[in-house]
Amino acid sequence: MSDQPLPVVDYMKIPDDGDPYLEGHKCGKCDAIYLGERSICSKCGVRDQMGTTKLSTQGNLYSYAIVHRSFPGIEVPYISAVVDLDDGATLKGNLINVDPDPEKIEFGMPIEVIFADALGRKDSDGNSYLSYFFQPRS
């Protein structure tokens, strides 16, 4: 078991000496941004021109669903949100610190990406995880 929380997805990096961040892979030819490592760009087809880029933590709400029924054991309701980051990447995640009520959610609202424990979820080895969440940016 690890002493430190593990990243919830492989595109989250947790440096020993610094803040966690999300890493994108950006095509050197067409600037398309991907989550997770890859060598070929599915937009333009160029090979071996991927570079890494630290994703922005600022963005705006593009779309959402308010989930009232999920699989057993998953706490509801929650907001499943799609956020366009300022650097052109798009992420999906839980939007927190907003009431799960369509009246309280505005398209385009400024969002920030924050990092916190993965709702207490642990894997079969007992490891805890660091996740990312969206919250309104003031």
Added chain:
Amino acid sequence: MTDAYVVGVDMIKFGRFPEKTVPQIGSEAILMALDDCGLTIHDMQALYCGNLGQASGMVGQRILHEIGQTGIAVVNVANACATGATAFREAWTAVKAGLYDCVLAVGVEQMGKGLLGGAGGGSGISKEGLLGSGTMPAVFAEAGMEHANKYGTTFEQFAKVSVKNHHHSTMNPKAMYQIETPLETVMNSEMISYPNTKLMCSVNVDGSAAAVICSEKKTKELGLMNRAIKVRASILTSDPWQERDLVMPDVNSCTRKAAKEAYEMAGLGAEDIDLVELHDCFATAEILHYDNLGLCEDGGAGRLIDDGDVALGGRIPVNVSGGLLSKGHPLGATGIANIYEVSTHLRGEAGGRQVEGARIGLTHVIGLGSACGIHILEKVS
């Protein structure tokens, strides 16, 4: 290249048949389609079989073990909810190519109840409810809310789709349900993923549908031209690259591309279509496809449902079968069941839900966000 015709087509009444096997369910529709044109399994030169749940289970061959082991070519197809349309298209392709002049396509599915989809999986911890939701009602809620973001489409407009399709299904004896659901009932039924309530989610059912496809020469030889349905276009697309692909399955781009290619192949425009059976896996999805299929200008979808244009009796009736929302959605069968529905209207045999004077119809299915099948059908008289 020869033209290809649907000469026989049918579907079973959708329902739940846990006591039957998948091949048994598929066989029923095939026998009905053969009876529809008076042919037998011995007249068939190939079988294209669509099924998802047992994709590696040689369902097509097992169907022939039920109804006649004639030794013909069998191709088993899986392409998410576009499976049936893909099987039909493979059959059409073979006839167009001149390889065969009389073939069968079948789509069959046996489903469980409950939610489909889910985020994550693999090692580590569950991502569902942590990094958003991968459940299908949520994914299609997000697709609908993208439309709301762009065009101001409302919860009530999405809900009206469900009212309409449930109403249509009261006239379809082969639909899973025949129940009127007024707007308040739809909007107040259990919220699954806003804006999709329970009555705005398609029904998981078992079902099958089948079609016999012949070349023009064969159709004439058999004397079947008077009820034959000409396939004016058959198009299959995958999802072109889009900037939000990684987190939002994109049902729009593959549909727009398929619609454009289908209208081109048929030499027709959206204004020539008399009825449409489209992929209303969720009420939100139907709204998107009014725009995507060119039934209105972009963003006009909300007004189309408000004005009743897409209801039976309207300018361009959509899902008069009851759609996936009420007829039911047996994944692999859906793409041929909608060909049955349109063909039945073109033949003037749709009873109480008949679209009067229908001559040309369009069918559309989506396999998640990554496959789209469109067929344009015409009754040649």
